[in-house]
Every structure is written in structure tokens, then in C-alpha cells.
Amino acid sequence: MKHRVVITGMGAITSLGHDLDLFWENLINGKSGISLIEHMDTADYNTKIAASIKDFDPLDYVEKKDARKMDRFVHFAEAAAQKALKHAELKVGEQSIPERTGVIIGSGIGGLQTLEKQHEILMTKGPKRVSPFLIPMMIANMASGSVSIHTGAKGPNTTVVTACATGSNAIGESFRTIERGDADVMICGGAEATITPIGMAGFCSMRAMSTRNDEPEKASRPFDVHRDGFVMGEGAGVLILESLEHAVKRGANIIAEVIGYGMSGDAHHMTDPDPDGAARAMKNAIADAEISVSDVDYINAHGTSTPVGDLSEIKGIKSAFGEHAQHVAVSSTKSMTGHLLGGAGGIETIICALTLQHQQIAPTMNVDEQDPSCDLDVVPNQMREQGVEVALSNSFGFGGHNATIILKKYDE
Amino acid sequence: MADMMDKVKSIIVDKLGVDEAEVTPEASFKDDLGADSLDIVELVMELEEEFDMEISDEDAEKITSVGEVLNYIQSQQK
Numbered sequence: 452m453k454h455r456v457v458i459t460g461m462g463a464i465t466s467l468g469h470d471l472d473l474f475w476e477n478l479i480n481g482k483s484g485i486s487l488i489e490h491m492d493t494a495d496y497n498t499k500i501a502a503s504i505k506d507f508d509p510l511d512y513v514e515k516k517d518a519r520k521m522d523r524f525v526h527f528a529e530a531a532a533q534k535a536l537k538h539a540e541l542k543v544g545e546q547s548i549p550e551r552t553g554v555i556i557g558s559g560i561g562g563l564q565t566l567e568k569q570h571e572i573l574m575t576k577g578p579k580r581v582s583p584f585l586i587p588m589m590i591a592n593m594a595s596g597s598v599s600i601h602t603g604a605k606g607p608n609t610t611v612v613t614a615c616a617t618g619s620n621a622i623g624e625s626f627r628t629i630e631r632g633d634a635d636v637m638i639c640g641g642a643e644a645t646i647t648p649i650g651m652a653g654f655c656s657m658r659a660m661s662t663r664n665d666e667p668e669k670a671s672r673p674f675d676v677h678r679d680g681f682v683m684g685e686g687a688g689v690l691i692l693e694s695l696e697h698a699v700k701r702g703a704n705i706i707a708e709v710i711g712y713g714m715s716g717d718a719h720h721m722t723d724p725d726p727d728g729a730a731r732a733m734k735n736a737i738a739d740a741e742i743s744v745s746d747v748d749y750i751n752a753h754g755t756s757t758p759v760g761d762l763s764e765i766k767g768i769k770s771a772f773g774e775h776a777q778h779v780a781v782s783s784t785k786s787m788t789g790h791l792l793g794g795a796g797g798i799e800t801i802i803c804a805l806t807l808q809h810q811q812i813a814p815t816m817n818v819d820e821q822d823p824s825c826d827l828d829v830v831p832n833q834m835r836e837q838g839v840e841v842a843l844s845n846s847f848g849f850g851g852h853n854a855t856i857i858l859k860k861y862d863e
Numbered sequence: 864m865a866d867m868m869d870k871v872k873s874i875i876v877d878k879l880g881v882d883e884a885e886v887t888p889e890a891s892f893k894d895d896l897g898a899d900s901l902d903i904v905e906l907v908m909e910l911e912e913e914f915d916m917e918i919s920d921e922d923a924e925k926i927t928s929v930g931e932v933l934n935y936i937q938s939q940q941k
Contacts, residue, residue, distance in 0.1 A: 516880025
């Protein structure tokens with residue numbers, strides 16, 4: 452017997468706020484979290500903008516002696532996990548059995564900032580001065596490890612690394628873990644912190660990022676004809692998934708139900724997407740949810756604002772949805788949040804849950820001239836009040852990893 | 864001596880995230896200051912850097928308290 456799985460808590464650390472209400476208000480009002488980078492010298496970089504998190508103190512969430520042994524992506528994961536648990540009114544060991552509570556919080560890249568700092572020490576001072584914490588701080592699984600240590604969650608504990616699909620895969624795998632009965636509760640999502648000198652340099656060299664430095668708030672413009680690349684974001688999105696029985700038994704507030712998860716591989720190219728891969732992930736998720744395409748009201752697109760990626764996703768949606776593609780609302784909130792890479796699936800699944808909760812759709816901002824090839828309803832520039840029963844979130848990663856999550860308004 | 868104590872103290876406070884008042888000569892890194900094996904490795908590296916000396920792994924293993932650090936540094940500086 453498959454267990455039904457529901458969302459009972461959510462926590463987000465984003466450039467648009469660390470509080471769910473504020474985050475949603477900013478999204479609905481089309482606010483941008485993107486600005487000029489201040490924390491590093493960008494003189495020699497073609498891209499000088501990002502959706503950086505500026506008002507964040509890790510010591511609000513973890514003790515000083517622990518904080519200094521964590522990379523920034525783990526700080527974000529810890530903070531988002533704490534917020535999600537608080538939101539769920541769940542303390543591991545009180546409202547859930549530790550051995551039945553698991554963690555899958557992924558990161559696309561891991562502790563890049565730590566690696567960079569320690570590599571500099573290696574080059575300037577030699578190998579004997581490299582920190583003994585380099586390895587445990589940089590490994591991408593440490594968000595899951597660290598959150599389990601600080602929450603006492605002793606159940607299934609692993610991670611997913613699928614570049615920009617990471618967060619969605621982490622949530623999908625957590626969904627499966629509960630569905631098949633391996634855990635009652637999963638703390639899951641994604642975290643990323645790669646607005647660092649080498650992270651920026653790497654993506655700049657790929658020509659993957661927008662260079663609209665003179666208009667940071669207009670730089671991320673998915674589906675617009677003048678889009679010129681993504682804008683890097685950072686932060687974390689963490690959800691508490693719970694089996695329906697467990698949630699009902701403890702009287703938890705149920706935010707939404709997770710009904711489908713689909714994956715696929717492009718088997719095509721390291722970085723270029725294949726519309727067919729995206730379409731198959733969506734189809735697989737729809738089949739898994741046992742719904743028909745016409746049941747889907749809203750798609751939170753991967754929509755990173757790259758010329759190639761957005762077009763590929765639109766083609767994928769058309770292929771998966773057929774005629775209904777013309778009737779489904781598709782928005783990319785990356786126009787406001789930037790692209791959190793491995794954290795994207797985390798915050799965007801949260802956005803889908805908030806969409807179901809508020810019955811409002813956040814817009815795709817900066818669609819001044821919609822690309823005629825991206826001719827779907829992209830909810831341009833203005834939020835929309837609309838009944839939404841089923842919301843779908845797409846995430847696609849370098850390597851050709853595609854992951855789709857489907858949420859439904861909870862109904863007994 | 865006082866200068867050395869201050870330097871050692873500030874390194875310990877910084878690396879182990881403890882209060883200065885806890886850093887007494889009798890304090891054991893493991894039992895009183897909550898240090899694990901990697902903390903101690905890092906601390907030793909920092910002391911090597913600060914006092915421009917090499918502490919062998921063998922010697923490092925014998926240093927378990929703040930007082931032993933002070934004695935060790937003094938013995939090396941003679």
C-alpha cells in the first residue's frame with residue numbers, strides 16, 4: 452500500500468525574504484531580489500549582478516562554534532530546516548519518532564566558498580595549513596548530515612546532486628521514501644551558495660548568465676525576446692513532508708498534498724537541454740499522480756531566462772500537454788528570485804504550495820516583449836487571482852537531469 | 864609569558880567558540896572546552912602558524928590542556 456504524502460511545513464531563505472508571508476507578498480507584487488553584487492569585486496566579470504542574500508546571520512540559527520565549521524550553503528539549509536520544522540509545529544523526538552524522520556536536502560555544487568578559501572591557503576601557505584574542516588565543510592551531502600545532527604532525525608539520510616534539478620529530486624525522493632513506508636516524516640529540499648569568485652567565473656565563461664548589469668531587476672526575463680541568460684541566486688527551500696496518517700494523527704496543519712513525481716534523462720548533451728527529456732519528466736509525473744494533463748492548472752517553470760532553456764521547456768510543455776498547453780498558466784518566478792541552482796526546486800515547490808494555499812499565481816516579470824516562440828500563457832508581469840487545484844514544478848539540470856513534482860490542494 | 868597566554872587564549876576562543884573565562888590552564892580541550900579531534904588538529908595548525916614552529920603529530924597528541932600548550936610553546940622557544 453502506498454502512503455499518501457502531505458506538506459505540513461515550509462521554510463525558505465531567499466533574496467525576497469526569510470519569512471513565507473513576506474516571500475509570497477514580494478512574489479505576488481513582482482518584486483525583484485536581484486541587485487549589483489557587493490560582497491566580491493566584480494570588476495573583471497561580465498556579470499556583476501545576482502540575487503544575493505544580504506540580511507542573514509547564521510548565528511540566529513546555529514551556535515557560533517558550529518557555524519564556523521559549516522559552509523554558507525549549510526547555514527542556509529539549517530535555517531530553512533528550522534523554519535520548516537517550526538512551521539510544521541514538529542520537534543523530532545516529540546511529534547515524530549527520530550528513527551522514522553529522515554533528511555534529504557541537496558546541493559547542486561556544495562561548499563564552493565570553502566573550497567576556494569582553502570585552495571588559496573594551499574597555494575599561499577602550503578598543504579599543511581589546509582583546514583581539517585575543508586572536506587566535511589565542502590561535501591554536498593553535509594546539509595543533510597548537519598540538519599540530522601541538529602534536529603536528531605535518525606531516519607533515512609542521504610542527498611541528491613543533479614545540478615539545478617537537485618531540490619526537486621530531493622523532494623521527489625523524500626516523497627517516495629514516505630510513500631513506500633520507509634519514514635513518517637522527511638525534511639527535504641535544496642540549498643546553494645555559489646555567488647563566489649570561482650562560481651561566478653565558471654558560469655560567466657559558459658556565457659550562461661545575463662550581463663544586463665545596468666538594470667539588475669530586469670535582467671532575469673524568462674520567455675521575453677530579449678532574455679540573455681540566468682541570474683544566480685542563493686538560499687534554501689526546505690519542506691516537511693509527512694505521511695497523511697502521521698499528519699492527521701498529530702493534528703498537523705496540512706498545506707498541500709504531493710501527488711506526483713517524475714524523472715527523466717535527456718541522454719543528449721552536457722549542458723544543452725532536450726525538450727523531449729523535459730516532456731517525459733512531466734508525463735511521468737502526471738502518470739504517477741494518476742491525473743490527466745487537463746487537471747493541471749499551473750506550472751512553475753524551470754524558466755531560467757536563458758535563450759535555449761526557456762524555448763526547450765516551452766516545447767516540452769507543448770509536447771507533454773498537447774492542446775491543454777494553451778490553457779495552463781506557466782510562470783517563472785526566477786524572474787524575481789534568480790536561479791538558486793540546487794536550491795531552486797526547494798523554493799519553487801514551496802511557491803507551488805503557496806499558490807494552492809492563496810489561490811493566486813505569481814507572475815513572470817519583465818516580459819516586455821514575449822518571445823513569439825514561447826507562446827503560452829506565461830502570466831506576464833501581473834499576478835493573477837485564479838482557482839488552482841493542481842500545481843506542477845519543473846527543474847532541469849546540467850547533465851540532462853529532469854525532475855517534476857506535482858502538488859494538489861489537500862482534500863480528505 | 865602574559866603576551867603568549869593572551870595569544871593562545873584568543874586562538875582558543877576563536878577556534879573553539881568558547882568564552883575567554885573558560886580558557887584556564889587546567890581546562891582540558893576535550894572535556895572542558897568541547898573540542899573534537901579535528902578541532903585539536905586545527906588548533907595545533909593555528910599555534911604552529913602563530914608561534915612559527917612545527918608541532919609533530921606525536922607531540923600534538925600529548926597536548927590535552929591549555930596549560931600543556933603553554934608549557935610546550937615555552938619549551939620550544941628556549
